[in-house]
Amino acid sequence: MRWDAQSIGADDGALPGLQRIGFVRSVQTPQFDGITFHEVLCKSALNKISNAAVLPFRYTVNGYRGCSHACRYCFARPTHEYLDFNCGNDFDTQVVVKTNVVDVLRGELHRKSWRRETVALGTNTDPYQRAEGRYALMPGIIGALAESGTPLSILTKGTLLRRDLPLLADAAGQIPVRVAVSLAVGDPELHAAVEPGTPGPRARLGLISAIRAAGLDCHVMVAPVLPHLTDSAEQLDSLLSQLAAAGATGVTVLGLHLRGSTRGWFLSWLARTHPELVAPYRELYRRGAYLPPRYRDELRDRVTPLIAKYRLTGDRRRPDPAPAAVPVKALQPTLF
Secondary structure, three states, rough: OOHOOOOOOOOOOOOOHHHHEEEEEEEOOOOOOOOOEEEEEEOOOEEOOOOHHHOOOEEEEEOEEOOOOOOOOOOOOOHHHOOOOOOOHHHHEEEEHHHHHHHHHHHHHOOOOOOOOOOEEEEOOOOOOOHHHHHHHHHHHHHHHHHOOOEEEEOOHHHHHHHHHHHHHOOOOOOOOEEEEEOOOHHHHHHHHHHOOOHHHHHHHHHHHHHHOOOOOEEEEEEEOOOOOOOOOOHHHHHHHHHHHOOOOOOEEEOOOOOOOOHHHHHHHHHHHHHHHHHHHHHHHOOOOOOOHHHHHHHHHHHHHHHHHHEEEEEOOOOOOOOOOOOOOOOOOOOO
16 A cells, blocks of 8 residues: 555544644555554644753654554643544554654754754654654654754654664764663563553663663663552562663653543553552542652652662663673653
8 A cells, every 4th residue: 555645535533633733644554554644744843841940851852743652641642632633542543743844853953043952852752653663753853953963862662763773873972862761561461551552671671772782871761650550669679670781871760640631541441451449549649640749758768779779870881791682572741
């Protein structure tokens, strides 16, 4: 099936929302069964975020909207509602692609007003989700940032990042480059249930080792920690041990938050798979989207000695001796 022969009909209910952001066409292909890609032409690539005071960056670039990783807890799910999609299956299967993002970004980076502030990639949906294998937006984005002297950071669960490691290593010779992998679920069975579209824990451990072998530091976001599912001392010890062995240079551990419509989507999954936990979750989140202070304190008390034990404090350099690569068999929302 040829991609360039496809278009969308006027009766598609997604059109009204998509027309707000420069809709061009929709594409389906057997290689991405069940997923529809909606190609759009964006007017801007750099997003200035409003809550920069609590983040280490003020600008982001998002080549995609929606994410086939299908993580049950994804905080970005409510952003799909702006496009008249739902936050559930539509978020997982209706992926918006900014096909001209590289050209637009280059133009913005050449403006005299651009101050070369750090740009974060992967703050909304994953830049290395499966769609990137088709559209290959990231090499152009990385190249544009490096050529303009703009520092960048990447956060991903996608092992497709391996493809761009040589490019990132070259860029690191010109600009500050920070790479982080997200890995919070170490159990393969639970991973398959809660993050069904992502590479598994073993594959992401291999990605961490590959990033280190390329000469780059690799921070790991152990987030979100899921109460009663991944938060025991034994589970956290096992995961942090594996991260250290893979070569991670630091970790950040954060508990689950459930904002907006993500809350209902996650709790509906919990009711199907772990009904005995619905009542405990409702109690934990009865006051809002965030875990109560007592839980956060208990989690911190569990994690702090483990971070020290495995030297995952963020200032860890290459382990001595260097770890062997892990074998691999088969890591505030912004709008357009």
